[in-house]
Amino acid sequence: MLKHVLLSGFLFAAVVAAAQRPTPAELNQFRVREDSLKTQAFQIINGEDAAIRFRNDSVFTRILVRALLQPHSFRYPFDSLRTISRLYAPDSSFRIFTWQVVKDDDYCRQRGFIQLRTQDGTLKFFPLRDVSEFTESQVDTVTNAGGWMGAVYYRIIRKQHQSVNYYTLLGYDENDTRTTRKWIDVLWFNEKNEPVLGLPNGFSFAADSLPKPSQSRFLLEYKKDGRARVQFDEEMDLIIFDHLVSETNEPKKKYTLIPDGDYEGFVWKNGQWLHVDKVFDFKLKDGEAPIPEPLDSNKEKLPPKPQQKTPSKKAGN
Numbered sequence: 088m089l090k091h092v093l094l095s096g097f098l099f100a101a102v103v104a105a106a107q108r109p110t111p112a113e114l115n116q117f118r119v120r121e122d123s124l125k126t127q128a129f130q131i132i133n134g135e136d137a138a139i140r141f142r143n144d145s146v147f148t149r150i151l152v153r154a155l156l157q158p159h160s161f162r163y164p165f166d167s168l169r170t171i172s173r174l175y176a177p178d179s180s181f182r183i184f185t186w187q188v189v190k191d192d193d194y195c196r197q198r199g200f201i202q203l204r205t206q207d208g209t210l211k212f213f214p215l216r217d218v219s220e221f222t223e224s225q226v227d228t229v230t231n232a233g234g235w236m237g238a239v240y241y242r243i244i245r246k247q248h249q250s251v252n253y254y255t256l257l258g259y260d261e262n263d264t265r266t267t268r269k270w271i272d273v274l275w276f277n278e279k280n281e282p283v284l285g286l287p288n289g290f291s292f293a294a295d296s297l298p299k300p301s302q303s304r305f306l307l308e309y310k311k312d313g314r315a316r317v318q319f320d321e322e323m324d325l326i327i328f329d330h331l332v333s334e335t336n337e338p339k340k341k342y343t344l345i346p347d348g349d350y351e352g353f354v355w356k357n358g359q360w361l362h363v364d365k366v367f368d369f370k371l372k373d374g375e376a377p378i379p380e381p382l383d384s385n386k387e388k389l390p391p392k393p394q395q396k397t398p399s400k401k402a403g404n
Contacts, residue, residue, distance in 0.1 A: 109160075170186065172240050181202060199215035244319050267311055287303055325354050
């Protein structure tokens with residue numbers, strides 16, 4: 088009897104999975120739209136002036152929405168869009184698109200969509216609105232998709248606590264002419280299956296020798312081209328990031344901060360990311376790293392950075 092039940096379950100799952108796959112006609116429609124998206128995505132990065140870049144960003148967004156409106160779009164990878172981050176959650180419950188558009192050396196914006204997987208292949212998605220420049224307490228705000236802190240994501244880490252899934256997002260924001268930012272944010276879904284960004288008290292520093300208040304997300308901001316890294320080590324089950332020091336002994340000036348060879352981290356415990364003040368008890372030599380360069384969930388390198396148009400953002404930060 089149990090074998091029959093299991094077999095029926097497997098057959099049902101196979102039928103559902105087959106029903107969610109795009110048909111040949113749908114695949115052809117996706118490919119046509121993807122060709123248009125590639126053109127627009129290229130111009131978002133390489134357009135000669137801000138007007139061209141923002142105009143192509145607007146066109147790209149409209150084409151992407153129309154593509155996602157097609158049935159079974161969740162299954163289509165859009166993997167030729169090399170300058171657009173496209174990450175599936177580890178459990179394939181959603182995927183997230185993020186990219187950036189540059190105005191000038193002091194201002195850029197991130198764009199994005201969260202697309203949920205649905206049983207019948209219909210569209211359910213949430214636009215992400217970058218409001219970081221208008222948010223006073225960026226590391227403490229818990230918000231919906233309309234209050235996003237803006238980042239281009241390169242990794243999703245799934246954790247659970249009390250039967251709730253928490254998806255930790257690692258992303259970068261090239262900010263302005265003086266600093267670059269790396270974000271660690273947490274995405275989860277409320278009882279209405281709507282996205283929430285930021286985890287209340289989700290980043291704890293209680294174990295530090297000098298504890299400080301917990302935060303809803305974590306920000307690492309450092310000197311432009313300082314090459315500080317934020318990565319996840321699967322073997323250690325640990326988020327690892329560079330320890331920063333000021334070149335001029337002025338730690339409050341973020342544009343003076345650079346890596347010094349030490350590493351800090353976060354470990355998941357009891358529904359929080361607990362800060363680890365020192366991951367290794369030795370310093371690495373110049374050029375050495377404990378883990379490889381960041382890869383996205385498809386094991387692909389991050390999209391290339393724009394040449395001579397270094398994105399920057401949020402004037403006044």
